[in-house]
Amino acid sequence: MNDRCAYTFTRGADRNKRCTLSPILKDGLCLWHSREERKPYPQGLEEFLLGRAEQGLSLEAFDLSGAFLRSANLYAVDLTGVSLCGADLALADLSRARLARADLTNAFLFGAMLTGADLTGAFLIGADFSDADLFGANLGRIDAFDADFRRANLSLTNLRDADLTEACLRDARLKGSDLAGARLGKADMRGVDLSRINPVGVNFGSAVTD
Ligand SMILES: [Zn+2]
Numbered sequence: 417m418n419d420r421c422a423y424t425f426t427r428g429a430d431r432n433k434r435c436t437l438s439p440i441l442k443d444g445l446c447l448w449h450s451r452e453e454r455k456p457y458p459q460g461l462e463e464f465l466l467g468r469a470e471q472g473l474s475l476e477a478f479d480l481s482g483a484f485l486r487s488a489n490l491y492a493v494d495l496t497g498v499s500l501c502g503a504d505l506a507l508a509d510l511s512r513a514r515l516a517r518a519d520l521t522n523a524f525l526f527g528a529m530l531t532g533a534d535l536t537g538a539f540l541i542g543a544d545f546s547d548a549d550l551f552g553a554n555l556g557r558i559d560a561f562d563a564d565f566r567r568a569n570l571s572l573t574n575l576r577d578a579d580l581t582e583a584c585l586r587d588a589r590l591k592g593s594d595l596a597g598a599r600l601g602k603a604d605m606r607g608v609d610l611s612r613i614n615p616v617g618v619n620f621g622s623a624v625t626d
Pocket residue numbers: 421422423435436437445446447448449
């Protein structure tokens with residue numbers, strides 16, 4: 417078995433360098449890059465991630481599926497393309513975080529702070545963003561089929577070309593948000609003040625409204 421992680425970074429200061437993180441799991445990748453299920457995350461996961469970010473070290477291609485990061489402070493951390501499937505990020509501070517193309521499928525983000533975060537093209541299928549604050553976030557091209565945004569603050573967000581099919585947007589705030597080209601089939605938009613949405617290019621289709 418290799419004693420080094422098989423992952424090679426593709427971006428940033430570590431570009432073209434092999435990963436030196438440990439421990440190495442059965443698939444030849446470190447705990448952080450391994451796609452194995454039910455990984456044994458160490459105590460102090462939040463401090464580890466934040467520490468790396470503060471040192472300018474990469475979290476590229478990290479697989480943090482199922483991680484417990486409730487109430488974690490991940491302000492402005494670069495989580496581009498990171499997998500957080502099923503992770504518990506309830507009440508976490510992800511303001512200004514970079515989450516473009518991140519996989520947040522079935523993640524739990526109840527009450528999380530995501531103001532100004534970049535989630536362009538992120539996978540949010542079945543994710544729970546109820547009561548989350550996404551003010552000013554970039555949600556362009558997100559795949560949010562069946563996601564839950566009830567009571568979330570989505571004011572001044574970019575939701576262009578977002579897939580919100582069957583999503584729950586009940587009582588969400590969408591003041592000044594841009595939904596041009598968004599797919600809203602069977603989306604639950606009851607309790608949403610539709611007059612506050614930027615009307616250009618919006619097609620509510622079969623969305624459920626008041
Ligand atoms: Zn690695």
